[in-house]
Ligand code: SF4
């Protein structure tokens with residue numbers, strides 16, 4: 150489980166009450182408890198701040214070692230998209246934004262396979278962040294490339310194949326500690342029912358506004374309100390008539406529900422968001438999201454365009470509202 154990022158973990162021993170919560174909550178087993186928490190494996194620390202967040206007396210400080218973040222910046226870069234495809238993506242993005250009146254950019258997601266060069270023109274953030282936070286940045290127009298050592302969420306990082314799965318996540322134990330699931334059986338089921346990529350099969354995640362694509366995409370993620378999601382759903386059915394078997398849970402929204410599931414199943418999928426994604430990003434209470442596999446994008450965009458000719462404006466005009474009498 151070792152990786153090349155190091156964090157300095159300091160514990161204020163005067164404040165520490167030796168409650169052991171940090172040891173219990175750390176998903177990567179950095180600590181052992183021996184007369185208080187002892188930092189036994191600092192090289193396993195992801196900087197997720199779960200330990201400090203759960204310390205009742207605020208006794209833990211996690212600080213990034215800046216040297217450790219420099220290692221990926223020299224990796225070779227390459228052009229991972231041609232200008233024709235980039236123009237097509239921009240057309241898709243413009244149509245969706247204009248017709249649906251999306252507040253933010255649709256986001257292009259490209260997982261960088263092991264050994265692939267990194268795309269040109271995308272910054273690697275200096276600070277670590279969660280995958281859902283990188284999606285938030287991309288919705289707002291910022292492209293980000295994140296190898297494992299820039300990811301701070303153990304769930305997203307391992308689910309997306311950048312690392313191994315930490316033991317407390319693999320067993321589901323951490324979800325019970327957080328009171329997100331009732332029993333070990335339920336926790337194991339939740340973990341086993343979600344897709345996960347092979348550890349180390351991906352080298353980085355890359356997200357960008359679809360109208361300024363930095364690579365060909367696996368999936369397009371769209372954030373919007375339920376009405377906007379409805380049109381995307383209808384547009385996907387426009388040429389086939391098929392209904393959708395959406396797979397949503399409230400767990401692992403950005404990484405599983407709008408990235409891996411659409412990638413794997415080649416079907417659209419919705420998400421209501423998840424605890425981590427909502428707690429650490431700008432996902433509004435009235436917002437939800439959809440992941441669209443790139444293979445379906447031409448039909449989805451054409452479908453949206455067709456719906457815009459009549460039914461979208463009619464619905465927005467509320468043409469079937471009954472007369473309201475006093
Ligand atoms: S920051 Fe996260 S990984 Fe690091 S010691 Fe704390 S809980 Fe463990």
Ligand code: SF4
Pocket residue numbers: 160164165166167168169170171172185186203204205206207208209
């Ligand atoms: S959670 Fe805080 S108070 Fe409890 S053992 Fe850890 S450092 Fe000490």
